Amino acid sequence: MPTQEQMKSALQAYVDGFNSGDPAAVTALFADGAVVVDPVGDPPMEGRAAIEEFYGNAVAAGAKLSLDGPVRGSHGDRAAMAFTVHVTGMRIRVIDVMTFGADGKIVRMEAHWGPDDIEH
Template identity: 70%
Template sequence: MPTSDQMKKALQSYVDGFDRGDAASIVALFADDAVVEDPVGNPPISGRAAIEEFYTNAVAAGSRLVLDGPIRGSQGNAAAMAFTVEVPAMNVRIRAIDVMTFGDDGRIVKMQAYWGPDDMEQ
């Protein structure tokens, strides 16, 4: 199981990938059979190809993440971060909390994004 520090570093790499506009570096953090639920309640996206398409589109829209506080680890296999995503192509900001669950190899196996309509602003 990855350490809290390893999970925090992976989440920072996730944020950094958005800052660089580098979808490939974001996708590389995920296991081949990972699941993305963004936001929670939407149908999950699963598998490498679907996750790659999801993040390629997010980066193409100019999405950038601004952390609202430190990344949080755990004594288990998950870590979380609160942030604001700015999407210039849609002229929107979304306040979100992402919870990532990790496999034993340190790659993300599940990403759950917690945000709703009240967390969006133009």
């Protein structure tokens, strides 16, 4: 099982990768067979190619992230963070819940946000 330190460090690296405009740094945090659900309720994106395209597009759009509080661990293989996505003309308030493999790579990402969490 990944340690709390591994999971929290990975989520900080996720934010840092976004904010430095480096989608490769973000996607490197994911396992090869990972699943991304963003937002929860949309169909999942599965596999390296889909995840690279998703994060490449998000970074190309100029998205920047600011944490709304500290990254939270768990007594298991998940960690979560509340943050705000700043992208041209809007802000989206999000909570991401990440599930990690034993090697510390993200195997599942679920982004929790809905229509009421978008500010124009």
